[in-house]
Amino acid sequence: MSFSNLGLSPNVVSAVEAAGFETPTPIQANAIPIAVTGRDVLGIAQTGTGKTASFVLPMLTRLERGRARARMPRTLILEPTRELAAQVAEAFELLGKNHKLTVALLIGGVSYDEQDKKLDRGADVVIATPGRLLDHRERGKLLLNGIEILVVDEADRMLDMGFIPDIERVCKMLPFTRQTLFFSATMPPEIQRLADNFLHTPERIEVSPPATAASTIVQRLKKTSDAPAAKRQALRELMQEVDVKNAIIFCNRKKDVGVVYRSLHRHKFNVGALHGDMDQRQRMATLEAFRNGEIAFLVASDVAARGLDIPNVSHIFNYDVPVHPEDYVHRIGRTGRAGREGYAAMLVTPKDYKALKAIEAMLKEEITWLDGAIAPEEVAEAEAADRGNGRGRSRRGGRRGGQRTGRSRSEAKEAPASTSEPQNAAEGETAEPKRADDRRNDGRRGKRGQGKRAEGQQSAAQDRGKCNDAPRGKTQGGKSQGKTQGRTQGMGDHVPAFMMRPVRVP
Ligand code: ADP
Numbered sequence: 379m380s381f382s383n384l385g386l387s388p389n390v391v392s393a394v395e396a397a398g399f400e401t402p403t404p405i406q407a408n409a410i411p412i413a414v415t416g417r418d419v420l421g422i423a424q425t426g427t428g429k430t431a432s433f434v435l436p437m438l439t440r441l442e443r444g445r446a447r448a449r450m451p452r453t454l455i456l457e458p459t460r461e462l463a464a465q466v467a468e469a470f471e472l473l474g475k476n477h478k479l480t481v482a483l484l485i486g487g488v489s490y491d492e493q494d495k496k497l498d499r500g501a502d503v504v505i506a507t508p509g510r511l512l513d514h515r516e517r518g519k520l521l522l523n524g525i526e527i528l529v530v531d532e533a534d535r536m537l538d539m540g541f542i543p544d545i546e547r548v549c550k551m552l553p554f555t556r557q558t559l560f561f562s563a564t565m566p567p568e569i570q571r572l573a574d575n576f577l578h579t580p581e582r583i584e585v586s587p588p589a590t591a592a593s594t595i596v597q598r599l600k601k602t603s604d605a606p607a608a609k610r611q612a613l614r615e616l617m618q619e620v621d622v623k624n625a626i627i628f629c630n631r632k633k634d635v636g637v638v639y640r641s642l643h644r645h646k647f648n649v650g651a652l653h654g655d656m657d658q659r660q661r662m663a664t665l666e667a668f669r670n671g672e673i674a675f676l677v678a679s680d681v682a683a684r685g686l687d688i689p690n691v692s693h694i695f696n697y698d699v700p701v702h703p704e705d706y707v708h709r710i711g712r713t714g715r716a717g718r719e720g721y722a723a724m725l726v727t728p729k730d731y732k733a734l735k736a737i738e739a740m741l742k743e744e745i746t747w748l749d750g751a752i753a754p755e756e757v758a759e760a761e762a763a764d765r766g767n768g769r770g771r772s773r774r775g776g777r778r779g780g781q782r783t784g785r786s787r788s789e790a791k792e793a794p795a796s797t798s799e800p801q802n803a804a805e806g807e808t809a810e811p812k813r814a815d816d817r818r819n820d821g822r823r824g825k826r827g828q829g830k831r832a833e834g835q836q837s838a839a840q841d842r843g844k845c846n847d848a849p850r851g852k853t854q855g856g857k858s859q860g861k862t863q864g865r866t867q868g869m870g871d872h873v874p875a876f877m878m879r880p881v882r883v884p
């Protein structure tokens with residue numbers, strides 16, 4: 379199998395060869411021949427399987443005919459994060475070197491001027507995060523009725539970040555006759571619904587069962603207590619035990635990214651940090667330093683987890699057990715790429731036991747413990763301690779506001795996904811963004827999307843820039859009842875950024 383018999387134009391094939399790609403990956407081999415014909419594609423393949431080229435190459439081929447007009451881009455690629463958007467732009471540069479295409483990268487955290495100029499000149503390709511795209515459109519800088527091809531990339535990540543309503547809005551603005559290419563590593567029901575609504579008789583291409591870990595990854599568990607100092611000590615042991623070239627260390631909470639980063643720094647590790655609150659320049663600089671080896675260790679939150687193309691990561695360390703089993707797969711998918719052997723180790727406290735079992739159930743295998751598994755008594759003890767604390771209080775002693783504190787654990791667990799809260803975290807007076815501590819406890823599927831909101835919303839809010847405070851779409855949180863004079867009631871000590879935005883009274 380080679381790139382020359384997938385229906386790609388000679389110009390595209392020669393650029394692919396120059397880029398050093400010899401054989402198409404399975405998703406490329408299956409998606410490209412369909413996509414070049416103009417049909418819709420629903421592509422499901424795990425992280426690191428080459429989904430980017432699966433849409434970039436057929437797009438380049440199809441863009442060879444026709445020209446861009448001012449403010450009317452011909453193709454649109456939606457990405458959940460700025461980093462991913464920037465990476466796709468790089469892929470266009472690499473693979474599109476035989477094409478004189480104008481690529482506009484519309485991401486938050488950078489000025490509008492450059493982006494405006496690109497759009498004015500006429501862009502063949504717009505690569506955007508949903509928030510910034512909608513901003514440009516509202517400013518009248520962008521007409522979406524010339525779009526011939528729409529790509530929704532990393533759709534499951536979009537869901538985590540609360541972008542689904544924005545994507546729905548964008549889809550409705552595009553010509554009905556467009557082609558849609560839709561990619562995701564996993565296919566949760568919300569994503570399936572989106573695909574059902576916006577794709578026309580797509581070819582479904584699934585190259586591996588959803589949410590399976592690459593078989594080239596050695597996975598290990600390490601038992602630890604949940605005292606932060608003990609966890610950090612255990613992390614250092616993990617990092618020293620094995621032959622680590624470079625690694626990403628994943629934390630569930632943004633706050634812990636900072637704590638772990640500072641701790642490792644103190645212990646003389648060559649470390650950087652990456653999370654959703656950093657400004658664009660810092661993030662890019664950190665990623666670049668990690669890519670070129672100046673930084674060996676990167677402490678990151680899940681915002682950094684998906685699709686980031688960081689080659690040669692030798693190790694993944696999970697400081698926390700992720701709440702959603704799919705996130706585990708995405709995290710460890712950063713290692714063991716393109717046939718290389720990877721290594722992923724995770725710290726597990728007795729309180730994490732259930733979340734661990736959910737991961738193992740999804741993987742359909744048990745992960746090996748490095749030195750002794752957690753005993754059932756320890757799990758029982760942790761659960762009893764948890765019950766003693768009561769769900770109404772966070773483990774840090776802060777008070778949770780809101781009225782849902784009386785809800786029992788078993789109730790929470792039994793609630794089926796279909797009764798999940800509205801997508802909008804601020805909807806309804808009793809709704810409140812869950813605190814990270816509590817999220818760890820229930821791990822309900824129905825909470826997916828909302829659980830990640832704390833960080834996702836923040837970067838979404840940043841993405842939108844500060845100049846436009848008109849409420850937009852559902853993710854914006856149309857109501858902010860809890861807010862009084864800069865202080866937000868009922869939020870505990872974490873207030874999502876979108877709740878702090880000024881409210882315009884009509
Ligand atoms: P995904 O979006 O599925 O997570 P990417 O598109 O980011 O994966 O690709 C992962 C890595 O594999 C990138 O470094 C990319 O350059 C490389 N890659 C993609 N396709 C090929 C190929 N056919 N041959 C060799 N390397 C490839």
Ligand code: MG
Pocket residue numbers: 429430531532685
């Ligand atoms: Mg990708």
